[in-house]
Amino acid sequence: MIRRVLAELAERGTLDRRGLARQLDVPPEMLDAMIERLATQGYVERVTPGGIPDACATCPVACGCGADPCEAATVWRLTDAGRRAAEGTPQRG
Amino acid sequence: MTPAEAAAGVDPAVAAEPRGTVALLGQPNVGKSTVFNTLTGLRQHVGNWPGKTVERKEGRLALPDGAARLIDLPGTYSLTAGSAEERIVRQFLLHADPDVVIFLADATALERGLYLLAEVLALHGRVVVGLNRMDVARERGVDVDADALSRALGLPVVPMVARNADGVDRLLSEAEAVRRNPARCQASPPAMQGQAARVLDDLTGRLAPVVPAPYPPRWLAQKLLEGDTEACGLARDALGRTQWPALEAELRENEDLVLDVLGARYAWVERAVRAAVHRPSAGRVSWTDRLDRIATHGVWGFVLLFAVLGAALALTFEIALPLQGWLDAHMVQPSAAATREALAGAPPWLGGLLADGVITGVGTVLTFLPVLALFYVFMGILEDSGYLARVALVMDRFMHGIGLHGKSALPLTLGFGCNVISVMNARIIDSRAGRLMTILLAPLVPCSARLAVLAVLTPAFFGAWASVAMIGLIALNMLVLAGLGLLLNRTTFRGAESAFVMELPLYQRPHLRSTLFYVYSNLKAFVKNAGTVIVVASIAIWALSSFPGPGLENSVLAQLGHLVAPVGDLMGFDWRLIAALLSSFVAKEVAISTLGILYGADGGTAALTQALPAAVGPAAGLAFLAVTMLFIPCMATVAVMRQEAGWAWTLVSAVLLLAVSLLLGIGLYQGAVLLGLGGAP
Numbered sequence: 001m002i003r004r005v006l007a008e009l010a011e012r013g014t015l016d017r018r019g020l021a022r023q024l025d026v027p028p029e030m031l032d033a034m035i036e037r038l039a040t041q042g043y044v045e046r047v048t049p050g051g052i053p054d055a056c057a058t059c060p061v062a063c064g065c066g067a068d069p070c071e072a073a074t075v076w077r078l079t080d081a082g083r084r085a086a087e088g089t090p091q092r093g
Numbered sequence: 094m095t096p097a098e099a100a101a102g103v104d105p106a107v108a109a110e111p112r113g114t115v116a117l118l119g120q121p122n123v124g125k126s127t128v129f130n131t132l133t134g135l136r137q138h139v140g141n142w143p144g145k146t147v148e149r150k151e152g153r154l155a156l157p158d159g160a161a162r163l164i165d166l167p168g169t170y171s172l173t174a175g176s177a178e179e180r181i182v183r184q185f186l187l188h189a190d191p192d193v194v195i196f197l198a199d200a201t202a203l204e205r206g207l208y209l210l211a212e213v214l215a216l217h218g219r220v221v222v223g224l225n226r227m228d229v230a231r232e233r234g235v236d237v238d239a240d241a242l243s244r245a246l247g248l249p250v251v252p253m254v255a256r257n258a259d260g261v262d263r264l265l266s267e268a269e270a271v272r273r274n275p276a277r278c279q280a281s282p283p284a285m286q287g288q289a290a291r292v293l294d295d296l297t298g299r300l301a302p303v304v305p306a307p308y309p310p311r312w313l314a315q316k317l318l319e320g321d322t323e324a325c326g327l328a329r330d331a332l333g334r335t336q337w338p339a340l341e342a343e344l345r346e347n348e349d350l351v352l353d354v355l356g357a358r359y360a361w362v363e364r365a366v367r368a369a370v371h372r373p374s375a376g377r378v379s380w381t382d383r384l385d386r387i388a389t390h391g392v393w394g395f396v397l398l399f400a401v402l403g404a405a406l407a408l409t410f411e412i413a414l415p416l417q418g419w420l421d422a423h424m425v426q427p428s429a430a431a432t433r434e435a436l437a438g439a440p441p442w443l444g445g446l447l448a449d450g451v452i453t454g455v456g457t458v459l460t461f462l463p464v465l466a467l468f469y470v471f472m473g474i475l476e477d478s479g480y481l482a483r484v485a486l487v488m489d490r491f492m493h494g495i496g497l498h499g500k501s502a503l504p505l506t507l508g509f510g511c512n513v514i515s516v517m518n519a520r521i522i523d524s525r526a527g528r529l530m531t532i533l534l535a536p537l538v539p540c541s542a543r544l545a546v547l548a549v550l551t552p553a554f555f556g557a558w559a560s561v562a563m564i565g566l567i568a569l570n571m572l573v574l575a576g577l578g579l580l581l582n583r584t585t586f587r588g589a590e591s592a593f594v595m596e597l598p599l600y601q602r603p604h605l606r607s608t609l610f611y612v613y614s615n616l617k618a619f620v621k622n623a624g625t626v627i628v629v630a631s632i633a634i635w636a637l638s639s640f641p642g643p644g645l646e647n648s649v650l651a652q653l654g655h656l657v658a659p660v661g662d663l664m665g666f667d668w669r670l671i672a673a674l675l676s677s678f679v680a681k682e683v684a685i686s687t688l689g690i691l692y693g694a695d696g697g698t699a700a701l702t703q704a705l706p707a708a709v710g711p712a713a714g715l716a717f718l719a720v721t722m723l724f725i726p727c728m729a730t731v732a733v734m735r736q737e738a739g740w741a742w743t744l745v746s747a748v749l750l751l752a753v754s755l756l757l758g759i760g761l762y763q764g765a766v767l768l769g770l771g772g773a774p
Contacts, residue, residue: 002356003356018385020594040175
């Protein structure tokens with residue numbers, strides 16, 4: 001199951017959380033727990049966009065566009081280790 | 094004496110002499126402190142764990158069979174030796190071997206809690222599960238069946254609401270029952286399969302003869318696969334220099350088997366959750382899921398996006414253009430005429446400055462407002478309903494699809510609002526090559542200012558076909574972005590792919606208040622920022638186009654325009670179109686007021702939409718719009734590019750965009766003329 005999360009990400013690029021949960025036939029809460037665990041193991045990482053101008057702080061679409069680090073816009077990114085694992089390549093070092 | 098002791102009828106003298114230990118364990122914020130205080134009352138001692146700054150709480154627990162020590166273990170998410178809390182909990186379970194572990198789980202986040210339980214069961218089998226926050230779970234429409242969970246886990250499960258002390262007595266009696274009869278716990282911990290199981294068996298076999306008590310060899314083997322540093326140290330000491338290096342090499346070879354260890358735990362968690370938790374999919378959740386099947390679909394998502402965009406643009410033209418015409422005819426033009434009349438006796442330059450410079454500038458801002466207001470109404474509705482976040486996902490996927498990997502896709506998607514944001518957000522990309530590529534591509538994303546220019550000028554050139562032409566021009570931008578992205582990605586900036594999981598909000602009915610606020614704040618920002626720039630630039634353009642004179646053709650601007658006329662000829666541009674293009678560097682919207690001044694539209698943009706087609710043919714119009722969309726970005730974006738990438742790369746970007754936009758402009762104009770679209774008005 002947890003390998004499928006990495007495989008889907010590596011193959012399809014950007015996914016939405018609910019859509020991926022539907023695809024894997026698990027509740028979104030289950031997917032969250034797995035992604036957080038993958039993050040502690042270094043396979044995915046949370047993206048915190050940097051350099052957000054002050055204007056974004058008051059922008060009403062900030063949560064929708066993914067620029068604002070608000071809860072509704074959580075974005076997780078596959079790391080290089082995650083990609084290697086998804087492709088089945090042993091890691092070095 | 095505590096309420097629990099009183100309820101259990103415990104003799105205070107007996108309670109004073111604890112025998113045996115009960116541990117209270119769970120994730121942070123699961124309600125452990127509340128349960129601990131309820132169970133122990135004032136009979137508690139607070140100190141620190143030896144050698145640690147982590148708080149240690151111990152109290153006396155009254156059980157029907159006599160008192161016991163209750164230890165409140167630190168809250169933790171897992172039992173890997175990553176933090177002091179995690180090390181304390183597992184050392185305690187290994188060395189103190191409590192009679193019973195009371196495991197508190199949050200009924201609203203059972204998946205996370207059960208993951209920790211799976212880890213606990215690898216070390217300790219006598220566990221009673223307290224299922225806290227049952228009331229909150231019910232409020233959220235989540236139905237957790239404690240009996241079904243008990244059967245699935247093979248452990249006693251007690252539903253609770255700790256803050257009301259609901260279920261605390263039953264928790265105590267279950268703990269007591271397990272203390273008397275450990276066979277009440279029949280949990281079977283997660284089991285691994287395939288290669289992971291074989292490797293685990295092999296490791297366990299090699300560790301069993303050498304690992305000291307109380308470490309279970311199988312648990313240690315699992316932790317080694319997880320890359321646990323403490324477990325590695327333990328195994329290194331136990332195996333010695335002769336055997337450890339070989340085992341370490343094997344572990345490195347099998348590094349990703351940690352995924353199977355985690356996977357087995359989650360499969361175990363999932364079975365329990367599936368058996369016990371029922372989340373009825375209703376209301377917004379179910380609607381969101383149904384709509385997202387289309388809105389985030391690989392193909393239909395795009396079709397829907399273009400349909401929504403097309404409808405929004407068509408409605409904007411339908412409603413805003415007449416309004417724009419009205420404003421122009423009834424406000425801007427009479428003001429210009431009145432100003433000229435009032436200044437009939439004054440020097441001609443003064444009338445020109447006020448009527449052609451200032452009023453044209455203010456008129457552009459004013460007649461822009463209906464178009465922008467409607468544009469923002471639609472954007473506000475789309476944002477508030479939750480659809481805009483799906484647009485980001487669909488665009489992101491498109492960029493990933495054409496090889497513009499996720500790392501660039503997120504900042505570029507933000508560029509639809511403003512290119513400055515794209516350039517600034519390129520910082521999230523780790524590699525310098527990826528960052529530079531994103532910064533070079535950012536100006537190709539059609540920002541809201543360029544879209545607004547398109548919204549005003551496209552109807553002038555294409556009339557009833559404006560919506561189609563606009564979508565075509567946006568698609569052209571995306572194609573150029575894709576092409577250049579592919580080219581840069583394959584050649585100069587080779588980079589690894591990246592991928593994202595995004596959180597999309599649930600759909601909701603748009604609120605009038607928040608939509609109006611969105612429209613207001615955006616219009617205010619436009620008037621305040623772009624508005625000022627447009628008026629000042631209009632005055633400057635008027636001055637350049639009026640002096641030394643006499644007439645437009647003898648102005649400084651005309652002379653400058655004639656210098657680059659040979660390039661303009663290839664695209665069907667006269668010098669006025671070139672001047673408008675160059676003035677868009679100040680702010681994209683300035684192009685409109687410049688055209689207003691140079692084509693003598695007497696102020697408003699509605700008059701411009703009549704004057705332009707008379708002076709510029711459709712082929713040149715198409716080329717002009719395409720070049721405007723792809724041209725060097727506005728001053729603000731260039732300044733941020735210089736700040737983020739330095740002068741050299743900003744220059745590269747300017748040259749690249751100039752080349753791409755002019756080549757495409759020439760190609761489009763010549764192609765359109767060949768197709769008979771008409772080079773002359």
